[in-house]
Amino acid sequence: MAFETESQKKTYCLLGDVDVYDVAVVPKELELVDKNASLDVPRFRFPDVGQSFKDFFNTREVGEFVSGALAGAMTKAALAPLETIRTRMVVGVGSKNITGSFIEVIEQQGWQGLWAGNTINMLRIIPTQAIEFGTFECVKRAMTSAQEKWKQECPKLQIGPVNLNLSVSWISPIAVAGAAAGVTSTLACHPLEVVKLVPSMHGSKDRLTISPDVYPSISIALRKIYKEGGVGGLYSGISPTLIGMLPYSTCYYFMYEKLKSSYCLAKKKKVLNRAEMLVVGALSGLTASTISFPLEVARKRLMVGALQGKCPPNMAAALAEVIREEGLLGLYRGWGASCLKVMPSSGITWMFYEAWKDILLVERRHL
Known part of the structure; x- marks a missing residue:
């Protein structure tokens, strides 16, 4: 048992x-x-939307995007009168000198006339500068990173007994980023440029910037242009605009970065102060504007002529027309007014942009 x-x-x-x-x-x-x-029982938790938004707005890309928008808005508000005079002179409306244009605007519309069309300028410049600076910084980082990887794993091409290294070190990330920034911002914001600049399709030379009679508001202008020309009307002159933008934007960013790095190297310093940023930015704008100004004149003529019914067939024809009517100096008609606007504009924009980056990206110190 x-x-x-x-x-x-x-x-x-x-x-x-x-x-x-x-x-x-x-x-x-x-x-x-x-x-x-x-x-x-497992509990269902809702995602922390607030924290997600906070993390998103704390990213470097958003900081650069917002810095560009704020810099553009502040610069445009300060320099709106010069933009009004420059646009009048480039298109050929009114007096042919800066002082005469100022007097004409004040006599016809009062002091507030110097800010005529500034609303559309602000609506245009804020997204334009945001997209432009944001694209420039992103593409520059991406190109620099790609070049570093390419150096480590540089492919070779063998043609018979010859071995070729396919190096891309000769490509400037700054130049590529500058070109990409100009093209991207132009494609995104060109309709606002058309509303600001072009006359009505009935041949009137009045514009939102010059006289608000034809286009009393931005919404009316957009509807009228779309009704008369469709999407193509909103993108009137996009081809010459892109052609003119490429050399300007490439040179503009390239000159700023190179002047800044050369000056810092000569002075043995890491960063520029605000006054130095102002001067370097102004010089980069002057150089870029001088190189690309004939294309700017031809571009404005094409945009205006397209809606007047007497548009030159292409940019080369527009340049030839200007030379035939006004000589070689006609290619630089309004250059003084343009420099008067471009130099302080580019200088102030870079100064504000770098300042806002210091504020918004202070924790990451990427500058």
Whole structure:
């Protein structure tokens, strides 16, 4: 007869209510925990939207995007009168000198006329500068990173006994980024430039910047241009605009970065102060504007002529028309007014942009 040892003994418990018919005997190891204990059911948690937005707006890209927008808005508000005079002179409306244009605007529309069309300028410059600076910084970083990887794993091309290293070190990330910034911002914001500049399709030379009679508001201008020309009307002159933008934008960013790095190297310093940024930015704008100004004159003539019904067939024809009518100096008509606007504009824009980056990206110190 076998006996169970102490360790082999099992205890049992009763499950069920007091009714004996519902009683079941099971080992005590399977005894349920307290009947009244609540089950641990997984809880559904809503995502922290606020934190997601906070993390998004704290990224470097958003900081650069916002810095560009704020810099553009502040610069445009300060320099709106010069933009009005420059536009009048480039298109050929009114007086042919800066002082005469100022006097004409004040006599015809009062002091507020110097800010005529500034609303559309602000609406145009804020997204334009935001997209432009944001694109420039992103493309520059991407190109620099790609070049570093390409150096480490540089592919080779063998043609017979000749081995060629496919190096891309000769490509300037700054130049590529500058070109990409100009093209991207132009494609995104060109309709606002058309509304600001072009005359009506009936041949009137009045524009939103010069006289608000034809286009009393931005929404009316957009609807009218779209009704008369469709999407193509809103993108009137996009081809010459892109052609003119490429050399300007490429040179503009390239000159600023190179002048800044050369000056810092010569002075043995890491960053520029605000006054130095102002001067370097102004010089970069002057250089870029001088190189690309004939294309700017041809571009404005094409945009205006397209809606007047007497548009030259292409940019080369527009340049030839200007030379035929006004000589070689006609290619630089309004250059003085343009420099008067471009130099302070580019200088102030870079100064504000770098200042806002210091504020918005202070924790990351990417500057």
